[in-house]
Amino acid sequence: xxxxxxxxxxxxxxxxxxxxxxxxxxxxxxxxxxxxxxxxxxxxxxxxxxxxxxxxxxxxxxxxxxxxxxxxxxxxxxxxxxxxxxxxxxxxxxxxxxxxxxxxxxxxxxxxxxxxxxxxxxxxxxxxxxxxxxxxxxxxxxxxxxxxxxxxxxxxxxxxxxxxxxxxxxxxxxxxxxxxxxxxxxxxxxxxxxxxxxxxxxxxxxxxxxxxxxxxxxxxxxxxxxxxxxxxxxxxxxxxxxxxxxxxxxxxxxxxxxxxxxxxxxxxxxxxxxxxxxxxxxxxxxxx
Amino acid sequence: xxxxxxxxxxxxxxxxxxxxxxxxxxxxxxxxxxxxxxxxxxxxxxxxxxxxxxxxxxxxxxxxxxxxxxxxxxxxxxxxxxxxxxxxxxxxxxxxxxxxxxxxxxxxxxxxxxxxxxxxxxxxxxxxxxxxxxxxxxxxxxxxxxxxxxxxxxxxxxxxxxxxxxxxxxxxxxxxxxxxxxxxxxxxxxxxxxxxxxxxxxxxxxxxxxxxxxxxxxxxxxxxxxxxxxxxxxxxxxxxxxxxxxxxxxxxxxxxxxxxxxxxxxxxxxxxxxxxxxxxxxxxxxxx
Numbered sequence: 001x002x003x004x005x006x007x008x009x010x011x012x013x014x015x016x017x018x019x020x021x022x023x024x025x026x027x028x029x030x031x032x033x034x035x036x037x038x039x040x041x042x043x044x045x046x047x048x049x050x051x052x053x054x055x056x057x058x059x060x061x062x063x064x065x066x067x068x069x070x071x072x073x074x075x076x077x078x079x080x081x082x083x084x085x086x087x088x089x090x091x092x093x094x095x096x097x098x099x100x101x102x103x104x105x106x107x108x109x110x111x112x113x114x115x116x117x118x119x120x121x122x123x124x125x126x127x128x129x130x131x132x133x134x135x136x137x138x139x140x141x142x143x144x145x146x147x148x149x150x151x152x153x154x155x156x157x158x159x160x161x162x163x164x165x166x167x168x169x170x171x172x173x174x175x176x177x178x179x180x181x182x183x184x185x186x187x188x189x190x191x192x193x194x195x196x197x198x199x200x201x202x203x204x205x206x207x208x209x210x211x212x213x214x215x216x217x218x219x220x221x222x223x224x225x226x227x228x229x230x231x232x233x234x235x236x237x238x239x240x241x242x243x244x245x246x247x248x249x250x251x252x253x254x255x256x257x258x259x260x261x262x263x264x265x266x267x268x269x270x271x272x273x274x275x276x277x278x279x280x281x282x283x284x285x286x287x288x
Numbered sequence: 289x290x291x292x293x294x295x296x297x298x299x300x301x302x303x304x305x306x307x308x309x310x311x312x313x314x315x316x317x318x319x320x321x322x323x324x325x326x327x328x329x330x331x332x333x334x335x336x337x338x339x340x341x342x343x344x345x346x347x348x349x350x351x352x353x354x355x356x357x358x359x360x361x362x363x364x365x366x367x368x369x370x371x372x373x374x375x376x377x378x379x380x381x382x383x384x385x386x387x388x389x390x391x392x393x394x395x396x397x398x399x400x401x402x403x404x405x406x407x408x409x410x411x412x413x414x415x416x417x418x419x420x421x422x423x424x425x426x427x428x429x430x431x432x433x434x435x436x437x438x439x440x441x442x443x444x445x446x447x448x449x450x451x452x453x454x455x456x457x458x459x460x461x462x463x464x465x466x467x468x469x470x471x472x473x474x475x476x477x478x479x480x481x482x483x484x485x486x487x488x489x490x491x492x493x494x495x496x497x498x499x500x501x502x503x504x505x506x507x508x509x510x511x512x513x514x515x516x517x518x519x520x521x522x523x524x525x526x527x528x529x530x531x532x533x534x535x536x537x538x539x540x541x542x543x544x545x546x547x548x549x550x551x552x553x554x555x556x557x558x559x560x561x562x563x564x565x566x567x568x569x570x571x572x573x574x575x576x
Contacts, residue, residue, distance in 0.1 A: 126504070126505070144502055183498070183502055186490060186499050187503040188504065188507065191511075194482060194510075194543070196565045197539065197542045197543050197546050198479065198482065198539060198542075199565040199569050200561055201539055201542040202474060202568075203568030212568075213576070214412060214432055214434070215475040216412045216432075216476065217414070218414075218476060218480065218512070219476065219479055220573070221513065222479045222482075224506070227573070228562075228566070230562035230566055231559060233558075234555050234558050234559035234562065235555075237555070238553065245547070251489055254485045254489040255536075258481060258484070259533070259536055262533055265529065267522050267526045270522050271518045273488055277483075277485075278484075278515050278517075280488070280490075280500075285508070288500075
């Protein structure tokens, strides 16, 4: 048994799945949850995700030896501030935020001298569905979780948080918060921005209904991430603007090369670029 | 019975599915096929897609009352030229090419006075799989097929080709070849170009292996179309360069607006754009 009492602040897809996975692994004795949506929290209790429901983050964190913050990142500063006074000396805090430098800055200013108890994490898992209804003990199995430990963390604290995510079936990697944010800008944040931009461009036209009506499976897959949550992506863009602008510039340059190939009617050059992209993607798919 | 003898030139996913769907609908008596890949053609016969195999396009088209050309578009001119002499006066020809102006130009120069017998079509259906092994009688069910009839076509010819695709379960729309190519540039050709460009950009970096290893489901879906066939997409880009450049310019302008919102740290503006894109996509998904 890794933990006696685990508190989950924000019992959605990620928080609910974390609770279910820890329980299934026998890694914790009980899970208490708190969330803004009363109906969702009630459903989480009905589904056996939560053993008890706390009225707020403070009550949930009180007496917990592990707290997972899986709420929208914009609420993190408030949550850190509220739970700081009730965190026991041996309690650990981890999170599921998609960006790490901003989360760590919020923790530093709100947790005060208890900052050493916070081991930041980002589980690279998700699904189109959301809420406790979609939570699954299998969500993190085989998926990546990136830990971005702080200089203040003890080895023992990092190992315990690592053990919690590992118990969920995840593959753990550690890196610097800056490296995390740079990496995610390339493989997640920029693609979301491109998908939002393309759908917005088509949606704004007079004949958008006709255009959408002839869009097929390729367009559906390409734009799936444009159905992501606007507030969450606003916060990610705000937190990671610098790296996102770097990635955007790189993409714009690559697109300019594609444009030049088109303008020069360089069919062989286009085919070469397409073949290289396809080979790289297929290699990735077959190795993952 | 719409047709006695249907010839399928190119017995891949599209050609094979067309044959299976017509047979299932009882719309033709027999299907003869020709293809470059002997093993694939043999498999098509084993699967009951073809009743007989012809050694080449000429032999397949001989005596057919409907010919479907479902080969790569780059081969169309040669196929039109070869089959023209053996096309009976009542035989009809249709195709499955992804672009229409170039296909029609090839038909005009190769079919000669038999041009009136060609009714161009583009079934907007496909799958990640290819070849006769992936063919299915259900591939076109509920999917769009765009006919771009020629001024030379008789009403009766267009109706008969319409009936063939309708028998496959497709929803038929007619439009001008130019309108077809403009529409597909927006909802298919540009998205493919963007996906190829993004994967190529990431694949070219020193740390590409690390980047790919942290890419998740969103990236996989977004880049799925970058695993499309390089030759096919070279030909599409060559045939539709003008409309593709128009679409690329529109996208670049939209992306410049997104860049401006990022640079100005306009979180509300980004959220508004994301919310509008999401709403438009969700409306489309729920209506399709």
